[in-house]
Every structure is written in C-alpha cells, then in structure tokens.
Amino acid sequence: MKNRLKVLRAERDFTQGDLADALGVSRQTVNAIEKGKFDPSLPLAFKIASLFGHSIEEIFQYEN
Amino acid sequence: MKNRLKVLRAERDFTQGDLADALGVSRQTVNAIEKGKFDPSLPLAFKIASLFGHSIEEIFQYEN
C-alpha cells in the first residue's frame, strides 16, 4: 500500500504531531504510516479520509 | 464499523467459505467480520471492495 499522506499533510501545513493529535494516535504512528512501515487500521483510514475530505481510495493505493 | 458483507455475499450466492477462499483468509475471519467481531485490515478491505466491485465506503460504514 502506498499513500499520499505526506503531500496532503504538507498542503495543510500540518506537522506529524498535528496530524497525530487530530487523529487521536501517536506521532510515531503517523510517521510509520507515512514511511510505509505499516498500514493504518480500517477505522484509522476512515478518520484520515474524513479529515482530509477525500475517499480512502484517493489517499491509499493498494498494490498487489 | 458496520458493513454490508452479508448482503453482498448473498447477492453473489457465495458461502462464507467461498468468500474466504476468494480473499485468501480463513472462513472464521469472514464470519467474524460479518458479525462485527472485528474490522478487516485496510489491505483486506481493499480486496473485499475490489472483489465486489464497490468502494470501501460503499461496503463499510464508519460509526463514531
């Protein structure tokens, strides 16, 4: 899975910490997702999508 | 999170076992997701969406 988190975050001028707070997760979690260390849970993906006003599919791309 | 898995599965006349095979997970996992015992991972949600030809948002609904 790839994601556009870093770009979306930059567009809003959010730090990883800002985003973490808004999502209710730790900064390390945001960092790990951005760096592709793991994928968010489905509920977290929904929160992210809702926060940025995009569909999950617009933010995360599944790669076989 | 709620989901429309049971209905979509019924529409295609799939058993839980059929769906599990198509998704590459165990039947118990399909059952547990259907019954709301837990949510699928994001990659699995993508697989489900792709299999049924719907967006993730059309199949899974986030409830605060």
Place this chain on the structure above:
DNA sequence: TCTTTGTGTAAAGTTTACTTAACATTTAAT
C-alpha cells in the same frame, strides 16, 4: 551559538487482526 521545532528510529509492551483446530447448531436437502 544555542535553543526550539520537526522528523527519524528503536525497544518493549498492549491490543487487535488474523490463523488452525475443533465442535455445536441451524438450514436445507433427500
């Protein structure tokens, strides 16, 4: 230069998404 802010990373622990194996129950044939 010193300090602050943002980012990267790692260790150790908890929770949640999975597995296999097993068995009970419901549903649908025959």
Place this chain on the structure above:
DNA sequence: ATTAAATGTTAAGTAAACTTTACACAAAGA
C-alpha cells in the same frame, strides 16, 4: 428422519497495528 452443508463460536497461537519512552539529528530562528 437422516444426512450434509453452512454458519456460529471458542481456545490458543502468531502477526501486525498500535502505545510510551527515549534519544539522535537536521533545519530554522533568536
């Protein structure tokens, strides 16, 4: 009425998504 297929559920284990704590480093400001 029996059997077979589908579903429900549980236990015990592994893997992945998280947590907190901690520290190193780079960029930017004062």
